[in-house]
Amino acid sequence: MINRLAVIGVGLIGGSLALSLKSKGAVNEVIGYSRSENARQEALALGVIDKAADSIAEAVAEADVIFVAVPMGAMAAVFADMSEHIRPEAIITDGGSAKAQVVMAAREALGDNFKQFVPGHPIAGTEKSGPSAAFATLYEDHRVVLTPLSDTDTAATAKIKAMWQLTGAEVFEMDVEHHDTVLAATSHLPHVLAFNLVGMLAQRDDCDEVLRYAAGGFRDFSRIASSDAVMWRDICLGNKQAILDLLDEYHQGINKIEQAIKEEDGEYLIEVFARAKKARDTRFADPDLIDNSEV
Amino acid sequence: MINRLAVIGVGLIGGSLALSLKSKGAVNEVIGYSRSENARQEALALGVIDKAADSIAEAVAEADVIFVAVPMGAMAAVFADMSEHIRPEAIITDGGSAKAQVVMAAREALGDNFKQFVPGHPIAGTEKSGPSAAFATLYEDHRVVLTPLSDTDTAATAKIKAMWQLTGAEVFEMDVEHHDTVLAATSHLPHVLAFNLVGMLAQRDDCDEVLRYAAGGFRDFSRIASSDAVMWRDICLGNKQAILDLLDEYHQGINKIEQAIKEEDGEYLIEVFARAKKARDTRFADPDLIDNSEV
Numbered sequence: 001m002i003n004r005l006a007v008i009g010v011g012l013i014g015g016s017l018a019l020s021l022k023s024k025g026a027v028n029e030v031i032g033y034s035r036s037e038n039a040r041q042e043a044l045a046l047g048v049i050d051k052a053a054d055s056i057a058e059a060v061a062e063a064d065v066i067f068v069a070v071p072m073g074a075m076a077a078v079f080a081d082m083s084e085h086i087r088p089e090a091i092i093t094d095g096g097s098a099k100a101q102v103v104m105a106a107r108e109a110l111g112d113n114f115k116q117f118v119p120g121h122p123i124a125g126t127e128k129s130g131p132s133a134a135f136a137t138l139y140e141d142h143r144v145v146l147t148p149l150s151d152t153d154t155a156a157t158a159k160i161k162a163m164w165q166l167t168g169a170e171v172f173e174m175d176v177e178h179h180d181t182v183l184a185a186t187s188h189l190p191h192v193l194a195f196n197l198v199g200m201l202a203q204r205d206d207c208d209e210v211l212r213y214a215a216g217g218f219r220d221f222s223r224i225a226s227s228d229a230v231m232w233r234d235i236c237l238g239n240k241q242a243i244l245d246l247l248d249e250y251h252q253g254i255n256k257i258e259q260a261i262k263e264e265d266g267e268y269l270i271e272v273f274a275r276a277k278k279a280r281d282t283r284f285a286d287p288d289l290i291d292n293s294e295v
Numbered sequence: 296m297i298n299r300l301a302v303i304g305v306g307l308i309g310g311s312l313a314l315s316l317k318s319k320g321a322v323n324e325v326i327g328y329s330r331s332e333n334a335r336q337e338a339l340a341l342g343v344i345d346k347a348a349d350s351i352a353e354a355v356a357e358a359d360v361i362f363v364a365v366p367m368g369a370m371a372a373v374f375a376d377m378s379e380h381i382r383p384e385a386i387i388t389d390g391g392s393a394k395a396q397v398v399m400a401a402r403e404a405l406g407d408n409f410k411q412f413v414p415g416h417p418i419a420g421t422e423k424s425g426p427s428a429a430f431a432t433l434y435e436d437h438r439v440v441l442t443p444l445s446d447t448d449t450a451a452t453a454k455i456k457a458m459w460q461l462t463g464a465e466v467f468e469m470d471v472e473h474h475d476t477v478l479a480a481t482s483h484l485p486h487v488l489a490f491n492l493v494g495m496l497a498q499r500d501d502c503d504e505v506l507r508y509a510a511g512g513f514r515d516f517s518r519i520a521s522s523d524a525v526m527w528r529d530i531c532l533g534n535k536q537a538i539l540d541l542l543d544e545y546h547q548g549i550n551k552i553e554q555a556i557k558e559e560d561g562e563y564l565i566e567v568f569a570r571a572k573k574a575r576d577t578r579f580a581d582p583d584l585i586d587n588s589e590v
Contacts, residue, residue, distance in 0.1 A: 261532065
């Protein structure tokens, strides 16, 4: 049971945790802070939070659990602002999409309280944002990854794990570097690739015409290019090395395909395409698969 | 009205045209040929075709419209096999995903009958294949592109256009090169990118684990990597130059993003990502957009 939960950043991610824990009767009071006065008032009016704080200091002062759910680029400043005001027994966690950068910022800012910091990443979201986008069931059947360090207090990790389990999420532990590589591979790199393709097409004079002939396959492929630009800038800079490493590997693969097309090496193309198809089919059985064979 | 329609390749694409025209009462008889005896018999048993031909020569001999719906790599041989047996007034069309290569093959093989050849591309499909995958409404509300040449008979083009309109498709005309560039941009290149990413992840030792943490965004992005390898080899080789040109442009874009991540040039990243988001949001309004902001 959490007595007072402080949520820094009362948008989709922070707000949904608050609503979920409230719906389970697992928290006595939620105090929220957002840089935007409007968002604070909206979260209060919608019952996402019980109390709006005017500052980070006020939000964390009496909290026993603090959830930092701001864009990754803003996390270092948030940790710095809270560090003098946290109760020594308070447990801090976050929702950042890449962990190494957040861990470094927390370690620098939190001092002795760093051992009470449990880095986390709920792998959930929708395209919407802000307090009105939050809903209590966002995390149900989603995965949450925790990346505790060797000096993280094990009781703190256990408490955060139990908190996420209450939301209906499946909780996994992973080390920081592994998390950042896994997410770079399945989320960050695909976003970069889709942003680049759609951005490139958007600059063509005949963009409207080109997109008129795009069908279901392109719509699915490009959906992630509709994601928030600031959030993804933060993720790209926050998970810089893992993304750059995978981009290197990606280039090597694409260069080989390019070479095979140039040399009309059909066997190589079939080898790569069939390997991909097999992995996609066996690991992502998808009964709703339509309109994808050619278009 | 078509008296006898010959369908070469009685799979999803050819079979669905046959079923659609039959359902509209727009064809007296459909004769089908497939390299596979099994497919021929299956198409006959399912009523996709009225008569199974034992050879291409037999299939086309008395046809007034011939639809070639075989993988692109097989088209040259099909044209060569039919050329001596076509009635002079027969109209020929095809369903290939890239047009320059098909046009070249048809021009070489068909001789005087080439003016009766109307290159076409129905932009429709599902992940399934074979006669049993065919259905009468596949083309409803889909786009069909025709790419007639300067020496194509205009009456032939008009007849093929009318035929496709009967299926419920919207028919457009485009020149060959433009078609091939547009499709390379919105279909062929995205397939190559998705095949490469999924193929690359499939080779990792921790592939299963990596994919366990992949969420909706990756599922959508990678769906096209589940497409048929042989068909896509044919398309890559059949639309070689347009794909290579766009890959060049794609590399330039990705290299700039890579540089920006290295130099932590957040402004540049926001510029590219926001441009892509705007294009995706305004040109592909998608009410079902979920789970794409981060995951």
